[in-house]
Amino acid sequence: MELTVISGKGGTGKTTIALALSELVKDAVKADCDVDAPNLYLFYDGRDIRKEYFYGEKKAVIDKKFCSGCNECEKVCQFDAIKDSKVDFFKCEGCGACILVCPHSAISLKEKKTADVYITQTNKGIISRAQMEVGSEGSGKLITMLRSNARKFADGNALIIIDGSPGIGCPVISSITGSDAVLIVTEPTQSGLEDFVRVMELCRHFGVIIFACINKYDINEKKAEEIENFCRKNDVYLIGKIPFDDTVMKSIKELKPIVFYEGSKANQAIRQMWDNICKYIKYLNQ
């Protein structure tokens, strides 16, 4: 089964929770698809057992040997990426329109490495992750690769937990399509509520089972109630309410998943939530 954990808004505790859930299941495979901020592996003493380069983008390159400075390329570029016969690396979208108009065939599209992709072995299972080159885009192709690498190492009925990215753009879409269920982690703030609505709409659009949980819910119980009402009205299963817990900060500092702190309220609430998720999935499969 594949469960994607996303948040809409950043900083709601998505990674903390994704991590905790993966600890509760024996040998869960983790896919860290939050490629702009891949923090999951920091919690483990992992060993990279595989590394490969990922070429995710193409950029136009002008060969000065053949360039006459006619500027036909500059005229045709919709992204203002060419000036004085030089390609602005960051602005170029790799569309190749410039190549079509160059009278000297001086331009070509070159593949650019955008990430290092790793399989990291830990004592608690595999992490499929990527380290982006700064300024590069995490694409659907990369997310797919991370997910398929995870699948390769997940035998049969193993659980794959996908730590998704914040936002609602293409990397998030790639993290949720084809998943069995999505868990949206939100927080009881106005920002959290608004972003939750947007990301929930996205999940609705892709037809996945939607679970939600409110992290640090007792920071603002009124807002938490607003979110609860929203879930009820929209058929979203609110499957967990995690209380604010100082121990969480401690666990992040000590780089140890929260499920190891026995007295922690957050720990107990997350365990209860996982129990609920399992029960509901069982019920759906009847």
Added chain:
Amino acid sequence: MQGWVWEQVGDSEGEDKLNIAILSGKGGTGKTTVSTNLSTIIGANYIDCDVEEPNGFIFLNPSQIKREEVYVDYPVVNSSRCTLCGQCAKVCQFHALVRTKKDIMLFEKLCHGCHACGIVCKHSALTFRKRTIGIIEEGQYGNLICKRGILNVGEPMAVPVIRRLLKNLPTGTNLIDCAPGTSCNVVSSLQYADGAILVTEPSSFGLHDLKMAVQLVRSFNLPFGVVINKHNTEDDRIQTYCEKENIEILGVIPYRREAAEVYSSGKMIVELPEYKEIFEEIAERLREVFPWNLQ
């Protein structure tokens, strides 16, 4: 200050604007908190570039909102001229066009609006129309201008909205609240920036992602400083890193449950006197560290 090199960055829009980007690497560190509160303290316009999840207006709640749609081009096939040669589909790098047995089919969400298909068509069968992918909103907070971009849900590409938002910035100082991370959304925002404020938090995540953000602003040759948010007194890993790298720390904002509650109701934390003072200090450091005239 010693350590970082700053060059007179060519202000592409003219000398009457000063654009400071606020970014973070990691999500949820407090970019929006810092940018909205700082804008009121220094009297800067607030520009929300986190077009997928724009939150700044919650706190500033600007009035007199004006809206404008953001359009992108898409190709339209004239079937009477089209010979179904399929060259347009072949040349499209994004798989937005397919030559089926009957016609040319477009997947508009994949289309980047590059016009390559139009260029390659030998039968003049392609023209371009516009469709909307988001909106720009502009309003007032006192005498400060607030602008934001909102990407429509389901649209995968935010960059055209960000570019539209940043192309016509008001005169004066503009605080550009960027998207989280260091990907193309942030890169597009930085192209209009004269300087940057990196917001981080004292945790392994915060430091790990701060390093990526530092790499990015350095590759743009932007002068920058760091603000440490959600600070607790024990953890000094960010300070240690900044000292080693000769990075200026503009301010430290302590973590208090009280502030978290104010934030959670959508209010400005500078309403709390302790935080107002902290932001005034950050403003002071800004004036020292970025040697321009901040009004």
Added chain:
Amino acid sequence: MKIAVSSMGKDLNSMLDVRFGRCNYFVVYDTEGGLVKTVENRGQMSGGGAGIAAAQQIIDEDVDVVITGNMGPNAFNLFKNSDIKVYRCGSIKVETAVQLFKEGKLEELTQAGPAHAGMGMGAGRGFRGGR
């Protein structure tokens, strides 16, 4: 008629690949003469729109029938538009899948399943996705 099967390997003995857009190969079997052609799926290498890239290849090969496991809405709508029929099959040998099809034992796909990692969600202009 030409039958394309999404495949893990290059020939009739290979196992069927249940993913359409990002499978490794398409094994194209021509019932007239029994010729087999292997096509490397370009969808695998696509950043986005994998199903679309794969579908374009199939259309270019003049295929009449596609046998696969899951197919997203983009590719599905493309085939519907081109009158190419799609049949669903599990993970068995390509050869066996073709045989089952000939015997009329495979289920025809009449609507798209969930899209795999990708975007687009439906074809044609005017599709706003959720609005």
